Amino acid sequence: MKTVHAAAVVAAAAATLCATLFAAHAIAADKPAANPNASPIYGVTIPEGYRKWELVAPALEHEPLNELRTVVGNQIAIDAYKSGKLPFPDGAVLVKLAWKFTQSPDFPSALIPGKATTVQVMVKDSKKYAASGGWGYGRFIDGKPADLAQHQTCFACHNSLVKDRDYVFTRLAP
Numbered sequence: 001m002k003t004v005h006a007a008a009v010v011a012a013a014a015a016t017l018c019a020t021l022f023a024a025h026a027i028a029a030d031k032p033a034a035n036p037n038a039s040p041i042y043g044v045t046i047p048e049g050y051r052k053w054e055l056v057a058p059a060l061e062h063e064p065l066n067e068l069r070t071v072v073g074n075q076i077a078i079d080a081y082k083s084g085k086l087p088f089p090d091g092a093v094l095v096k097l098a099w100k101f102t103q104s105p106d107f108p109s110a111l112i113p114g115k116a117t118t119v120q121v122m123v124k125d126s127k128k129y130a131a132s133g134g135w136g137y138g139r140f141i142d143g144k145p146a147d148l149a150q151h152q153t154c155f156a157c158h159n160s161l162v163k164d165r166d167y168v169f170t171r172l173a174p
């Protein structure tokens, strides 16, 4: 009788331990650790498949950056550009790719993309990003988000110069 009782106590204790561990796990799962691939402030990540998106426009940046840039958009963004209606609808995403330009080894007057520098992203979600004109921002270097200080500059500059174009600089290339 005594053995049975002891076994029951052990079983009960084990069950309690399991329940406790399970509860702790459930709480931990409720609060996922911050995604290391997401930008600070906004939680924006590099959108999948963006290298296949349609061209909005290229840009050339002089000294001191000396960069070639290309802005591409997802279908929602491209449709909005083509319709000419602002603001961009929720779900629009713009990505800017940038490279240091370098001399073409094949042709004297040609500059070509050299080292990739940043990938920058703007995601339209008018509710989630209401405090920053409806856009969430992300700057990535070698696939990893840049620091907090850099992300504190995005909205300020876009807001001060192109607020009237829904905070977007790049126009659809003719």
Ligand code: HEC
Binding pocket: 059, 061, 069, 071, 094, 095, 096, 120, 121, 122, 137, 138, 139, 150, 151, 153, 154, 155, 157, 158, 167, 168, 169, 170, 171
């Ligand atoms: C000092 C001004 C300035 C700051 C700060 C800035 N941008 Fe921009 N951004 C521009 C300009 C100008 C363009 C137009 C394209 C170009 O010249 O490269 C641009 C273009 C973009 C584009 C393409 C869509 C568009 O508006 O043309 C994205 C995406 C973008 N920036 C993201 C960011 C992110 C993310 C940050 C912060 C980490 C940021 N920008 C900070 C000036 C700025």
